[in-house]
Amino acid sequence: MQRFDKLFINGEWVPPHGSGHTTVFNPATEGEVAQVCNADLDDVNAAFAAARAAFPIWSATSAAERADWIRKLHSALERRKDDLAMAITQSMGCPLEIAKIIQVNCVKALEKFAGRAYEMEVEKRINNSLVVREAVGVCAFITPWNYPLYQLIGKVAPALATGCTMVLKPSSVTPLQDIIFAEVVAEIGLPKGVFNLLTGKGGVLGDAMVTHPEADMVSFTGSTATGKRIQQLAADSIKRVCLELGGKSPFIITENAPLEQAVSFGVKDVMINTGQTCIALTRMLVPANKYEEATQIAKKVAESLKVGDPLAKDTYVGPMSSMSQRETVLKYIQKGLDEGAKLVTGGLERPKGLTHGAYVKPTIFRDVHNKMTIAQEEIFGPVICMIPYNTIEEAVSIANDSIYGLSSGVWAGTQEEAIRIARRIRAGGCYVNGGDFNYDAPLGGYKQSGNGREWGEFGIHEFYEIKSMQL
Numbered sequence: 001m002q003r004f005d006k007l008f009i010n011g012e013w014v015p016p017h018g019s020g021h022t023t024v025f026n027p028a029t030e031g032e033v034a035q036v037c038n039a040d041l042d043d044v045n046a047a048f049a050a051a052r053a054a055f056p057i058w059s060a061t062s063a064a065e066r067a068d069w070i071r072k073l074h075s076a077l078e079r080r081k082d083d084l085a086m087a088i089t090q091s092m093g094c095p096l097e098i099a100k101i102i103q104v105n106c107v108k109a110l111e112k113f114a115g116r117a118y119e120m121e122v123e124k125r126i127n128n129s130l131v132v133r134e135a136v137g138v139c140a141f142i143t144p145w146n147y148p149l150y151q152l153i154g155k156v157a158p159a160l161a162t163g164c165t166m167v168l169k170p171s172s173v174t175p176l177q178d179i180i181f182a183e184v185v186a187e188i189g190l191p192k193g194v195f196n197l198l199t200g201k202g203g204v205l206g207d208a209m210v211t212h213p214e215a216d217m218v219s220f221t222g223s224t225a226t227g228k229r230i231q232q233l234a235a236d237s238i239k240r241v242c243l244e245l246g247g248k249s250p251f252i253i254t255e256n257a258p259l260e261q262a263v264s265f266g267v268k269d270v271m272i273n274t275g276q277t278c279i280a281l282t283r284m285l286v287p288a289n290k291y292e293e294a295t296q297i298a299k300k301v302a303e304s305l306k307v308g309d310p311l312a313k314d315t316y317v318g319p320m321s322s323m324s325q326r327e328t329v330l331k332y333i334q335k336g337l338d339e340g341a342k343l344v345t346g347g348l349e350r351p352k353g354l355t356h357g358a359y360v361k362p363t364i365f366r367d368v369h370n371k372m373t374i375a376q377e378e379i380f381g382p383v384i385c386m387i388p389y390n391t392i393e394e395a396v397s398i399a400n401d402s403i404y405g406l407s408s409g410v411w412a413g414t415q416e417e418a419i420r421i422a423r424r425i426r427a428g429g430c431y432v433n434g435g436d437f438n439y440d441a442p443l444g445g446y447k448q449s450g451n452g453r454e455w456g457e458f459g460i461h462e463f464y465e466i467k468s469m470q471l
Contacts, residue, residue, distance in 0.1 A: 002176075008196060022201060028358070095310040129471065138165050140166075167196045172199070178199075224403075257412050267301040267302050268301065274382050283375060291388040341365040
């Protein structure tokens with residue numbers, strides 16, 4: 001078992017002021033993987049002091065200098081991709097072969113952010129005014145456990161490109177890839193204080209980071225409930241806050257869509273990270289006259305996906321990230337049954353042959369109406385609600401009947417028809433006719449799914465201020 005006894009502050013690995021360690025568990029085996037030291041408030045202060053001290057020099061570097069550092073970081077991380085994938089698999093259970101694709105591929109996006117550093121040197125003359133861009137300052141980053149490296153890079157890359165400095169705290173469930181990232185930062189010699197890493201419990205460190213007087217901006221990815229609290233805490237000092245929160249994303253399949261292809265896409269979309277994806281299309285809306293056929297297709301696809309050891313090459317569905325998350329998902333499945341939804345497949349029993357570990361069967365409910373708890377609340381597990389509709393107007397109404405608006409999907413007979421429907425859904429994104437995720441496109445939500453955007457050219461907008469100089 002690995003033991004990590006130091007924090008990364010001001011370009012150095014330093015012993016914490018905090019006491020004790022947090023244990024990282026392998027959710028597939030329930031065994032211990034690592035112990036990671038706990039930071040305390042003195043460590044928070046030291047990290048923000050380092051970031052503040054580094055900010056004047058780092059923010060004054062040229063776009064070419066920052067781009068060069070980002071490219072160095074990219075190259076070094078490429079060499080550690082196998083380590084990063086294994087760290088994620090060991091701590092949150094994503095099957096290793098899938099982790100290499102959906103968890104670690106985000107490293108390549110760094111190259112694009114190197115190019116985006118030059119956007120900071122764009123100046124605009126408006127009559128007698130000169131409008132320029134300046135880095136927002138010191139950033140506090142709090143990242144989740146479900147896509148830990150993806151969320152780290154989605155925050156750190158635009159911050160580096162714009163000239164910000166930062167203090168980052170990963171989830172205590174999945175800190176290992178962040179430690180590898182800090183090792184790479186040290187290896188390439190990124191200027192001291194630009195990137196600082198704290199490990200430990202969010203309940204101890206989170207409030208201190210969000211309210212810290214040296215933090216100019218907070219970027220958080222996680223639950224809507226925690227996001228609300230962060231926004232309230234940050235309001236006292238009017239910090240900029242970027243929140244990527246929960247989702248309960250609808251997937252509308254039209255009557256003229258290729259049903260088997262669309263349903264298969266929808267099932268695999270949810271199951272690929274064991275349902276632990278904020279943009280997962282967990283509400284499948286199907287024409288009433290094709291509902292029976294669609295449920296049978298969904299059953300066949302779900303039952304064809306191998307559930308098991310995340311190190312096995314043919315495993316598609318791994319365990320939940322933790323035993324506590326497993327219990328949460330099972331409670332939602334029971335709630336669905338209590339409210340009258342019917343199982344198409346899956347349920348409360350363990351997957352066959354898996355007597356331990358945080359496993360949940362891929363579960364599909366039918367006879368679901370949109371007011372049920374399982375159709376309104378984010379389950380964050382391998383659970384799909386299949387909901388029938390009679391008209392597209394009804395489908396859109398059901399899709400929008402949610403406090404969330406993070407993502408959505410539409411599969412129609414033509415792309416043009418799908419786009420027309422997608423434009424009517426109140427969500428920050430939409431997957432049209434099976435479209436792929438795009439690192440160059442913005443990600444973010446409407447309503448209680450958050451504010452601000454990450455990734456793509458829009459991803460750097462959160463990290464700079466606009467200054468107007470009247471000449």
